Amino acid sequence: DAGVTQSPTHLIKTRGQHVTLRCSPISGHKSVSWYQQVLGQGPQFIFQYYEKEERGRGNFPDRFSARQFPNYSSELNVNALLLGDSALYLCASSLGGESDRRTSRYGYTFGSGTRLTVV
Amino acid sequence: GQSLEQPSEVTAVEGAIVQINCTYQTSGFYGLSWYQQHDGGAPTFLSYNALDGLEETGRFSSFLSRSDSYGYLLLQELQMKDSASYFCAVERDDKIIFGKGTRLHILP
Numbered sequence: 001d002a003g004v005t006q007s008p009t010h011l012i013k014t015r016g017q018h019v020t021l022r023c024s025p026i027s028g029h030k031s032v033s034w035y036q037q038v039l040g041q042g043p044q045f046i047f048q049y050y051e052k053e054e055r056g057r058g059n060f061p062d063r064f065s066a067r068q069f070p071n072y073s074s075e076l077n078v079n080a081l082l083l084g085d086s087a088l089y090l091c092a093s094s095l096g097g098e099s100d101r102r103t104s105r106y107g108y109t110f111g112s113g114t115r116l117t118v119v
Numbered sequence: 120g121q122s123l124e125q126p127s128e129v130t131a132v133e134g135a136i137v138q139i140n141c142t143y144q145t146s147g148f149y150g151l152s153w154y155q156q157h158d159g160g161a162p163t164f165l166s167y168n169a170l171d172g173l174e175e176t177g178r179f180s181s182f183l184s185r186s187d188s189y190g191y192l193l194l195q196e197l198q199m200k201d202s203a204s205y206f207c208a209v210e211r212d213d214k215i216i217f218g219k220g221t222r223l224h225i226l227p
Binding site: 041042044058103111 | 149150152154160161162163164167169206208209210212213214215216217218219220
């Protein structure tokens with residue numbers, strides 16, 4: 001079975017530009033979440049989606065947005081890029097989310113991430 | 120606020136046992152999870168404690184005490200491949216909060 005796939009793997013953008021990152025969850029996983037990770041830190045929660053609806057949002061500015069499609073894949077969009085947005089962006093998928101909103105009990109499967117560099 | 124505190128680094132010897140602690144200042148969370156991340160890799164799920172007590176999965180065990188706001192990950196029979204960063208995490212209000220991670224160094 002394919003794991004969580006993310007594209008692109010690496011990306012270089014200029015300040016002020018826009019970026020779209022993509023994620024395909026494990027088959028059967030309906031919950032997708034996005035994280036930002038800078039070197040030496042833990043993943044910072046950005047969004048969680050379930051059945052195309054936003055379930056949770058972290059402390060990120062409105063420049064960050066996301067959506068989930070009917071096939072459960074997801075996109076993370078970042079507008080007006082800043083140098084500080086340079087990081088590894090991780091997507092994770094999980095079981096659960098229907099009657100039980102507690103997806104963490106099933107564990108999150110992470111993709112390999114997209115390394116975004118803003119110059 | 121909501122925060123998870125972990126030691127930044129821990130060093131142990133191959134074959135030994137090591138404990139990585141996680142203390143938290145948040146309440147009302149669903150459970151405590153642990154993840155392993157090798158350099159350049161993605162985090163991988165290790166364990167989840169929904170209730171107080173010890174959960175064992177092979178060489179790894181995880182413990183939670185809600186009354187003490189404390190949990191730990193116990194790694195036994197350490198192998199060089201266990202050299203990695205370890206993160207505790209909780210889920211609360213549809214948000215997932217990770218600690219800053221503990222870098223585990225293993226000496227031969």
